[in-house]
Amino acid sequence: MSTSGIQAVDVDSGQATSAQKQSKRRSYKSKLEAREARSFWLLISPWLIGFLFFTGGPVLASFILSFTDYTGTSSAPNFIGLQNYTSLFADSIFLKSLAVTVYYVVLSVPLALVGSLFLAILLNQRVRFLGVFRTIYYMPTVIAGVAVSLLWQWIFNPDLGIANYILNSLHLPSSLWFQDESSVIPSFVLMSLWGLGGPMIVFLASLQNIPSDLYEAASLDGANNWHRFRSITLPMISPAILLNLVTGVIGAFQVFVQGYVITQGGPNFASEFYVLYLFNNAFQYFKFGYAASQAWILFVIIFALTVALLQISRRLVYYEA
Secondary structure, X not given: OOHHHHHHXXXXXXXHHHHHHHHHHHHHHHHHHHHHHHHHHHHHHHHHHHHHHHHHHXXXXXXXXXXEOOOOOOOOOOEOOOHHHHHHOOOHHHHHHHXXXXXXXXXXXXXXXXXXXXXXXXXXXXXXXXXXXXXXXHHHHHOOOHHHHHHHHHHOOOXXXXXXXXXXXXXXXXXXXXHOOOOHXXXXXXXXXXXXXXXXXXXXXXXXOOOHHHHHHHHHOOOOHHHHHHHHHHXXXXXXXXXXXXXXXXXXXXXXXXXXXXXXXXXXXXOOOHHHHHHHHHHOOOOHHHHHHHHHHHHHHHHHHHHHHHHHHHHHOOOOO
């Protein structure tokens, strides 16, 4: 055999060996990917099962029930189309609950933003026992629910509460707080300040990420405290402001426990919050279809407000590159 023939045979055998190696490599890679895929689905299956049974399934069921007259009894629900939705907007209590909730949101969310930012700025200073002060201001956030509602019910008790005792000590007029139509929502707003610790922590973390060089350069240019706050602090913490604003609006629209425990919607439906009326329709009047339609209207309202806030934030929020 000639030299060129031997070389051709060697090339062919080398190519065959290379092809076999590549084939084995691809086979091993596909087996590894299949094993990783099986492991992924096995590990995520508890979450998927929980989501389907406890979140996805109920959400889908509530959407279907919103078009029925389901009352929770043994009788099968009847499809009634959009009747629940049209009935809601003719329901004076529903419109009252929506107005009450919007009033609460408009008062509580801006106050919470300003209050939590003020606390964060104070707790960002270099003072003694700073960790103790941060713990004290954050601790109320850990305690929530019925216990806090009962505490504030006692604080704002017109006869025995400490709030009126302090007002009387200062020779100021006392208030009926939760028992008066004009003061019940402002009382709930004051009560909501109990939870300032949550957004305060977000603001505090954002404040501590601002480079000190920016403040030093601004001071050299003659900027005072207000100019530094307006031109440096606010733009640098604007993502935290947006986060607290969006979560605050979502949370305020879903307020329930306070109204259920303290006032049960009174006096004269002045504290009939949206979710409280939804709860009453479902579990007191057994109008589950009606309540489901309320839930979906609330979802649309919150979703629309969230999208609007995110759109507005594109022009106002600064994200460091």
